[in-house]
Amino acid sequence: MTSRRLTKLVARLGFWVLVAVVLLYAVFPFYYAVITSLKPSGELFTVSYWVDSLDVSNYVAIFSQSSFVRAIFNSLLVSISVVFIALLLGITASYALGRVRFRGRTTVMLVILGVSMFPQVAVLSGLFEVIRALNLYNNPAGLILSYTIFTLPFTVWVLTTFMKQLPQELEEAAIMDGATPWVTITRVFLPLMWPAMATTGLLAFIAAWNEFLFALTFTLSDDQRTVPVAIALISGGSQHELPWGPIMAASVTVTVPLVVLVMIFQKRIVSGLTAGAVKG
Amino acid sequence: MASVTLDKVNKVFGHTPIIKDVDLDIGDGEFVVFVGPSGCGKSTLLRLIAGLESISDGELSIAGQVVNDLPPRERGVGMVFQSYALYPHMTVYENMAFGLKLAKTAKETIHERVMATARILQLEELLERKPKALSGGQRQRVAMGRAMAREPRILLFDEPLSNLDASLRVQMRNEIARLHQRLGSTMIYVTHDQVEAMTLADKIVVLNAGRVEQVGTPHELYQRPATRFVAGFIGSPTMNFLPATLVTGNDAGCRVRAAGIGELALPQDTAQQVAGEALTLGVRPEHLRLAEAAGDNAFEIVNVEYLGNEVYVYLEPKAGETLLIHRSEAPSPWRVGQKVALVPDPEQVHLFDAGDRALGVATARAVA
Ligand SMILES: Nc1ncnc2c1ncn2[C@@H]1O[C@H](COP(=O)(O)OP(=O)(O)OP(=O)(O)O)[C@@H](O)[C@H]1O
Numbered sequence: 016m017t018s019r020r021l022t023k024l025v026a027r028l029g030f031w032v033l034v035a036v037v038l039l040y041a042v043f044p045f046y047y048a049v050i051t052s053l054k055p056s057g058e059l060f061t062v063s064y065w066v067d068s069l070d071v072s073n074y075v076a077i078f079s080q081s082s083f084v085r086a087i088f089n090s091l092l093v094s095i096s097v098v099f100i101a102l103l104l105g106i107t108a109s110y111a112l113g114r115v116r117f118r119g120r121t122t123v124m125l126v127i128l129g130v131s132m133f134p135q136v137a138v139l140s141g142l143f144e145v146i147r148a149l150n151l152y153n154n155p156a157g158l159i160l161s162y163t164i165f166t167l168p169f170t171v172w173v174l175t176t177f178m179k180q181l182p183q184e185l186e187e188a189a190i191m192d193g194a195t196p197w198v199t200i201t202r203v204f205l206p207l208m209w210p211a212m213a214t215t216g217l218l219a220f221i222a223a224w225n226e227f228l229f230a231l232t233f234t235l236s237d238d239q240r241t242v243p244v245a246i247a248l249i250s251g252g253s254q255h256e257l258p259w260g261p262i263m264a265a266s267v268t269v270t271v272p273l274v275v276l277v278m279i280f281q282k283r284i285v286s287g288l289t290a291g292a293v294k295g
Numbered sequence: 296m297a298s299v300t301l302d303k304v305n306k307v308f309g310h311t312p313i314i315k316d317v318d319l320d321i322g323d324g325e326f327v328v329f330v331g332p333s334g335c336g337k338s339t340l341l342r343l344i345a346g347l348e349s350i351s352d353g354e355l356s357i358a359g360q361v362v363n364d365l366p367p368r369e370r371g372v373g374m375v376f377q378s379y380a381l382y383p384h385m386t387v388y389e390n391m392a393f394g395l396k397l398a399k400t401a402k403e404t405i406h407e408r409v410m411a412t413a414r415i416l417q418l419e420e421l422l423e424r425k426p427k428a429l430s431g432g433q434r435q436r437v438a439m440g441r442a443m444a445r446e447p448r449i450l451l452f453d454e455p456l457s458n459l460d461a462s463l464r465v466q467m468r469n470e471i472a473r474l475h476q477r478l479g480s481t482m483i484y485v486t487h488d489q490v491e492a493m494t495l496a497d498k499i500v501v502l503n504a505g506r507v508e509q510v511g512t513p514h515e516l517y518q519r520p521a522t523r524f525v526a527g528f529i530g531s532p533t534m535n536f537l538p539a540t541l542v543t544g545n546d547a548g549c550r551v552r553a554a555g556i557g558e559l560a561l562p563q564d565t566a567q568q569v570a571g572e573a574l575t576l577g578v579r580p581e582h583l584r585l586a587e588a589a590g591d592n593a594f595e596i597v598n599v600e601y602l603g604n605e606v607y608v609y610l611e612p613k614a615g616e617t618l619l620i621h622r623s624e625a626p627s628p629w630r631v632g633q634k635v636a637l638v639p640d641p642e643q644v645h646l647f648d649a650g651d652r653a654l655g656v657a658t659a660r661a662v663a
């Protein structure tokens with residue numbers, strides 16, 4: 016009797032230890048960044064795992080730089096535009112791919128999937144030429160274009176899968192009610208596709224928000240930069256000083272909105288990602 | 296309200312013909328039921344009329360106007376789907392108002408029509424609910440309301456009751472019949488439940504493998520099936536078929552011989568047949584009499600089913616696998632294992648030629 020209770024206890028203990036390890040592994044870097052950002056620069060290199068003093072000077076420092084504020088604005092502009100364009104194109108494309116029968120539909124789907132497999136670096140130079148040709152160099156529009164290219168395949172693929180699962184008779188009922196394809200999409204399908212849209216939209220937002228390589232390559236001046244590049248380019252008083260405090264403060268500043276967004280949408284994301292796994 | 300005419304209508308999917316040369320006249324205000332076995336093309340034919348499928352060949356007219364190339368919304372048809380297909384994110388009211396809104400109807404008119412429809416279908420209490428908060432029968436009524444709200448000239452139903460349980464099905468069947476009396480609009484109804492077909496229809500269209508097998512009132516189809524297929528499809532339990540040979544016959548009547556029954560004088564016109572030809576005898580279970588018998592000609596009773604008000608007696612056939620069925624009112628004197636002779640009523644016997652076409656009753660007799 017007691018030995019059984021003991022094993023039960025050990026099992027439960029083991030479980031929580033495991034959870035603690037995973038949590039530590041996942042959260043510690045972020046936690047340490049938060050702590051570091053709240054330290055005055057003098058204490059930066061004394062190791063401590065607790066916030067001893069609330070020092071917001073790093074935050075004041077970065078927000079007093081107009082280029083950082085400008086970068087946040089650029090990032091918002093680019094990310095929101097990417098989400099909007101990707102969802103608009105994704106929904107219309109997924110209607111065509113998921114609902115309309117035409118020859119070569121599978122081929123189109125496979126090409127879309129194939130495109131999304133190229134690493135960014137592979138298309139960097141080609142894309143650079145395109146952006147130069149379109150006169151979008153050092154312009155947020157160039158970033159919007161290139162991020163959309165990389166986001167769209169995933170968006171289209173997920174939304175198409177979702178769209179295919181909506182019952183055929185629903186669309187036919189709309190047709191009988193006199194709905195055009197556009198009305199069917201916007202007034203019948205869209206309201207049913209929020210979970211999928213929240214998921215793909217959020218992932219597109221995160222990808223655009225965090226993207227570094229294109230942002231570095233396709234922009235030149237401070238006032239066109241996005242946040243990841245701006246953070247990387249924060250420089251200290253001298254060549255030999257890395258301003259860890261402001262860098263951490265900036266990182267925390269740009270990560271928190273993402274965390275909040277994910278929290279808000281987490282239920283939707285789960286239902287979006289598992290849609291179709293079981294009939295519901 | 297409108298008539299519907301199909302003239303040599305064909306539908307081909309890929310290279311497979313599904314609907315073959317269908318000619319059909321549906322009168323204004325008629326209730327027409329399409330029946331047939333699964334896969335015979337009932338839904339396809341309905342969808343051709345709705346405009347959800349394009350017509351490969353032939354002409355479809357509604358109220359005298361050819362509508363082959365008209366989109367569904369301009370045909371003035373409403374459709375009730377088997378799965379109901381209600382818009383899940385809209386309330387009952389919005390579901391019914393959607394089509395009217397898209398047609399840019401004035402707000403007051405929309406409200407009036409929806410309320411009127413809701414009153415007919417007893418949906419007034421449910422107008423603010425979403426479909427997921429409704430029972431099966433209520434969803435069914437909303438689906439009908441949505442189709443009716445736009446006041447279409449023709450209402451189409453594709454197996455609307457097949458998702459309901461038996462008692463609700465009977466209730467909804469009655470409601471649909473009353474609805475038809477009340478609205479007087481043309482209705483086309485697909486089902487493979489022949490009770491629904493018999494009870495609802497002014498006119499039944501029996502389809503088989505994409506062709507019209509026979510069109511007629513329920514009474515005509517029951518009394519004078521044109522083919523063996525129709526004879527076997529209409530009526531429950533199904534008609535008994537016995538192989539027979541023609542002994543003699545002319546245009547005034549004939550004599551046939553069937554295994555286990557012997558020779559039988561029938562009123563059918565066999566002027567086109569020759570003596571010795573193989574025919575099929577068809578007798579409905581309710582038109583068969585049993586008599587006690589013994590010997591080689593007798594049939595053995597293999598099962599007796601008691602249904603309360605009536606009794607089915609199953610007999611071992613002389614040829615083939617299908618058991619013969621006798622149906623009578625309860626109580627029944629027959630027991631399993633007894634040997635009986637079949638005594639068909641000659642006036643109620645159907646005769647089919649080698650091509651499974653029914654032979655007509657001689658005109659002289661038919662008049663008498
Ligand atoms: N879109 C389509 N493409 C190819 N074949 C089809 C299509 N729709 C229907 N068919 C075929 O047409 C035939 C008739 O189908 P239909 O749905 O009209 O049958 P049904 O009489 O309604 O049967 P059920 O009673 O099972 O509903 C079937 O063999 C089906 O496979």
Ligand SMILES: [Mg+2]
Nearest residue numbers: 337338339453
């Ligand atoms: Mg069908």
